[in-house]
Amino acid sequence: MSAGADGLPEGFPAGYGEPTTSYVLRVNGEARLIENAWIGENLLYVLRERLGLPGAKDGCGQGVCGTCTVQLDGVAVAACLIAAATLGDREVRTIEDLDNDTETGEVQRALVEFGAVQCGYCVPGVVASACALLARAPEPGEVEIRRALDGHPCRCAGPHPMVDAVRAAARRRVPQETHSTMMFNVIAPPSAGGAE
Ligand code: FES
Numbered sequence: 001m002s003a004g005a006d007g008l009p010e011g012f013p014a015g016y017g018e019p020t021t022s023y024v025l026r027v028n029g030e031a032r033l034i035e036n037a038w039i040g041e042n043l044l045y046v047l048r049e050r051l052g053l054p055g056a057k058d059g060c061g062q063g064v065c066g067t068c069t070v071q072l073d074g075v076a077v078a079a080c081l082i083a084a085a086t087l088g089d090r091e092v093r094t095i096e097d098l099d100n101d102t103e104t105g106e107v108q109r110a111l112v113e114f115g116a117v118q119c120g121y122c123v124p125g126v127v128a129s130a131c132a133l134l135a136r137a138p139e140p141g142e143v144e145i146r147r148a149l150d151g152h153p154c155r156c157a158g159p160h161p162m163v164d165a166v167r168a169a170a171r172r173r174v175p176q177e178t179h180s181t182m183m184f185n186v187i188a189p190p191s192a193g194g195a196e
């Protein structure tokens with residue numbers, strides 16, 4: 001494709017890609033400088049194309065497929081829907097960094113075990129969502145797990161293996177004594193000394 005006078009491919013209007021801005025993005029515990037970037041670039045593009053972090057995948061580009069999911073201040077978000085320049089001090093974590101957490105390994109092992117990893121394209125997003133869920137709800141119920149994974153339609157295995165895997169990972173993380181202690185607390189009668 002031949003370039004026009006201002007360096008843009010022919011047919012692009014003058015000023016295409018403007019306005020630009022420079023900013024600092026907090027990613028995986030580091031402050032990364034983004035220079036002279038179009039102000040509307042989405043987080044997914046910045047992560048993959050500017051910062052060399054390809055873990056979050058580009059799928060639909062419109063918030064439907066979940067392959068681009070990353071954590072923003074611990075909450076799972078679709079990176080394709082967020083303008084990176086607007087994030088300020090908020091902390092982005094991608095699968096490249098989540099991968100260092102013990103909990104992530106547990107979720108990944110369970111996904112493999114339950115047959116939820118086939119082509120693998122959806123998996124980084126599923127892991128980011130599952131880990132965000134388990135961080136805020138260590139013992140999620142089935143409905144909670146299904147809600148958390150709702151935005152991750154897996155074309156290979158469907159939803160059930162990933163739900164079963166996350167449930168299994170959650171069970172393994174919560175020691176059985178905790179279950180018995182919680183049960184005891186629920187059913188223990190009031191103390192003989194009466195109300196305090
Ligand atoms: S690429 Fe972001 S939700 Fe599909």
Ligand code: FES
Nearest residue numbers: 119120154155156
């Ligand atoms: S493993 Fe292929 S889309 Fe989920």
